[in-house]
Amino acid sequence: MTTVAPRMGRPRSARSRRAVLDAAYAILIEDGLQAFSIDAVAVRSGVARTTIYRSWPSKGLLAFESFREAFETQLAFERTASPEKDLHALVASLARLLSGPAGRLATSVVAEAQSDPAVRTHFLEDFSGPLRQRSAVLVQAGVDAGRFRKDLDVSRLLDAAIGAVYLRLLFGQAIDQIWAEQLSCTLLRGCLLEQPGP
Amino acid sequence: MTTVAPRMGRPRSARSRRAVLDAAYAILIEDGLQAFSIDAVAVRSGVARTTIYRSWPSKGLLAFESFREAFETQLAFERTASPEKDLHALVASLARLLSGPAGRLATSVVAEAQSDPAVRTHFLEDFSGPLRQRSAVLVQAGVDAGRFRKDLDVSRLLDAAIGAVYLRLLFGQAIDQIWAEQLSCTLLRGCLLEQPGP
DNA sequence: CTACATACGCTACGATATGTAGCGGATCGA
DNA sequence: TCGATCCGCTACATATCGTAGCGTATGTAG
Numbered sequence: 076m077t078t079v080a081p082r083m084g085r086p087r088s089a090r091s092r093r094a095v096l097d098a099a100y101a102i103l104i105e106d107g108l109q110a111f112s113i114d115a116v117a118v119r120s121g122v123a124r125t126t127i128y129r130s131w132p133s134k135g136l137l138a139f140e141s142f143r144e145a146f147e148t149q150l151a152f153e154r155t156a157s158p159e160k161d162l163h164a165l166v167a168s169l170a171r172l173l174s175g176p177a178g179r180l181a182t183s184v185v186a187e188a189q190s191d192p193a194v195r196t197h198f199l200e201d202f203s204g205p206l207r208q209r210s211a212v213l214v215q216a217g218v219d220a221g222r223f224r225k226d227l228d229v230s231r232l233l234d235a236a237i238g239a240v241y242l243r244l245l246f247g248q249a250i251d252q253i254w255a256e257q258l259s260c261t262l263l264r265g266c267l268l269e270q271p272g273p
Numbered sequence: 274m275t276t277v278a279p280r281m282g283r284p285r286s287a288r289s290r291r292a293v294l295d296a297a298y299a300i301l302i303e304d305g306l307q308a309f310s311i312d313a314v315a316v317r318s319g320v321a322r323t324t325i326y327r328s329w330p331s332k333g334l335l336a337f338e339s340f341r342e343a344f345e346t347q348l349a350f351e352r353t354a355s356p357e358k359d360l361h362a363l364v365a366s367l368a369r370l371l372s373g374p375a376g377r378l379a380t381s382v383v384a385e386a387q388s389d390p391a392v393r394t395h396f397l398e399d400f401s402g403p404l405r406q407r408s409a410v411l412v413q414a415g416v417d418a419g420r421f422r423k424d425l426d427v428s429r430l431l432d433a434a435i436g437a438v439y440l441r442l443l444f445g446q447a448i449d450q451i452w453a454e455q456l457s458c459t460l461l462r463g464c465l466l467e468q469p470g471p
Numbered sequence: 472c473t474a475c476a477t478a479c480g481c482t483a484c485g486a487t488a489t490g491t492a493g494c495g496g497a498t499c500g501a
Numbered sequence: 502t503c504g505a506t507c508c509g510c511t512a513c514a515t516a517t518c519g520t521a522g523c524g525t526a527t528g529t530a531g
Contacts, residue, residue: 084477085528091479109388114517123480128519185443186387189380190307199444224462231437231452231459238436239429241443245383246397254429261429264422264462282506283499289508312488321509326490 087130094120095127099141104176108183111138135187135194142180143202146172152209158217163259165213169240170255178244185245207233236262285328292318293325297339302374306381309336333385333392340378341400344370350407356415361457363411367438368453376442383443405431434460 098120102111113134117124131137150172151164173181188195210233217223239258243250296318300309311332315322329335349366353359371379386393408431415421437456441448 182387186384189384228455228459231455234437235433238440239432241440242436257426257429261426
């Protein structure tokens with residue numbers, strides 16, 4: 076990706092960088108992964124193709140950086156007095172975010188990751204991992220507070236929650252708030268100590 | 274895909290068809306999606322490139338048909354006296370199947386589906402849909418038998434179960450039987466009427 | 472202010488893949 | 502045998518990739 080190390084000579088153009096990322100975003104949103112190529116980004120951004128190659132070694136990593144910008148991880152990691160509500164809010168905000176432009180970018184990145192190991196690595200380490208970590212803390216707090224089962228497998232719960240969202244995303248099915256609520260409810264029943272009434 | 278309508282004249286060569294599908298399978302398994310192209314399949318199979326185009330309009334649909342063959346849907350849809358065990362068995366068999374070659378093919382197909390609507394449609398209608406339908410019947414049987422909550426949202430439960438498996442698959446994490454057991458346990462706690470002891 | 476290091480835009484090139492067209496010969500059903 | 506269709510082959514046009522080299526622009530260090 077972009078090197079952070081200080082360099083000599085002329086620095087990279089911030090305007091070009093912006094133009095490229097904006098063009099990549101627009102193409103992925105408007106025309107989809109199929110229309111996404113370094114060539115297309117070069118034309119749309121007005122930046123020379125060779126210049127793009129200097130900053131991004133592959134279209135996959137360019138897509139990832141565009142995705143990362145769009146996904147300004149403002150998920151609901153707030154911890155309130157109610158772990159149940161926190162989980163509802165977490166799933167709901169994830170669903171809301173991925174039902175928008177960021178979701179479309181995410182599908183492209185995941186697809187690219189299947190043929191580009193570098194994309195997979197960045198996606199896991201720079202994005203999915205930290206996000207999952209914060210989610211785990213939230214759920215674990217519910218366990219520690221005695222509201223969730225002591226032996227709850229937080230990791231599997233997150234596999235299920237996050238996986239469900241991605242599943243619908245990748246298969247082009249709508250992700251609305253009702254669906255999110257239903258999902259978190261279904262998952263939550265597996266977390267609560269008290270049994271819901273008949 | 275392959276037309277079923279009876280035709281006049283010389284029929285399509287079964288040997289060529291086999292060689293193409295075998296080559297596609299081998300390339301996807303051994304070298305991955307990145308190395309998968311009509312060209313590569315033509316070289317490996319010994320079948321002319323133009324001949325391949327006559328049967329498969331895109332590499333995505335070729336990958337899908339190869340996947341479909343590999344995934345000889347022998348999942349555990351058996352219905353025993355224990356809905357819990359049935360669900361465990363279902364998740365376990367799905368995990369076992371996708372942890373093998375079929376899983377690698379699946380990632381390729383899902384990736385292709387992100388840029389090829391035809392692949393997505395076929396995947397959903399010819400594969401995922403029917404499979405999900407059968408799974409739903411199994412889970413619903415547990416509800417009807419009074420072993421699962423009456424108000425269980427079967428559809429969301431399947432989103433979670435299937436999504437979790439795909440999530441790990443797409444991100445290259447191991448899918449073993451222990452993981453599958455943990456997953457179905459976590460999900461099941463949300464299905465049982467009786468509360469597990471403390 | 473000058474010198475240097477690097478980025479930029481441009482052109483060009485070779486490699487690979489896509490998808491189509493047409494030909495002669497092969498192979499099946501009627 | 503006849504006709505329809507398929508197969509393998511060659512050829513072609515287009516697209517994308519990734520790299521190299523050139524002259525010029527634009528920063529920073531001294």
